[in-house]
Amino acid sequence: MDIQTLTLALGDSTHAGRRFDVMPITGDEPVLQVTVSGAEETPVYLTVTDTQILCLAYLFDEQELNPERLNELHENMLRLSVPMPLSSLGKTGDHYVVYGALSPTSGAAEIMQELVTLAENAIDLLQTFEDYLA
Known part of the structure; x- marks a missing residue:
């Protein structure tokens, strides 16, 4: 599936009672910002390559964290990564993210x-990790 087909498919669809607001992001690579109804505070960014469809939601920046609790945060992220459905935790640049690939x-x-699962997981993770923010 390519990015144009996804834009059309998501823009007029519902899934599990959720609607999708799709906005193309201009840049070197085609990216869609997808906002899932009920999870508007955690948009998901989607891109398509020859090998995968990557979906990613930003959680927080490194500068927002309490540096004294960084090791504890990382330990908890590793523990939560296994039981979290359809999502993994990572870091890109200074940004901590939750992502999934298809x-x-x-x-x-x-x-x-x-998209629905990733947006919901992002909200849950933000609540779980709020004590680690400065």
């Missing part, structure tokens, strides 16, 4: 499920 042959229903 096959580029995934159908619209699987992609919508990933």
Whole structure:
């Protein structure tokens, strides 16, 4: 599935009672910012390559963290990464993220499920890790 097809498929769809607001982001690589209804505070960024569909939500920046609790945060992130459905934790640049990847042959229903799950997981993680923020 390519980015244009995803834009059309998501823009007029609902999944699990959720709607999707899709906004293309201009840049070197085609990226969609997808806001899932009920999880507006955690938009998901989606890009498509030949090998994967990558969905990513930003949690917080390194500068927002209490440096004295950084090791504890990392330990808890590693523990939570295994039981969290369809999502993994990571860091890109100074940004801590939650992400998921799908096959580029995934159908619209699987992609919508990933978007809903990732947005919900991002909200849960923000609540879980709020004590680590400065």
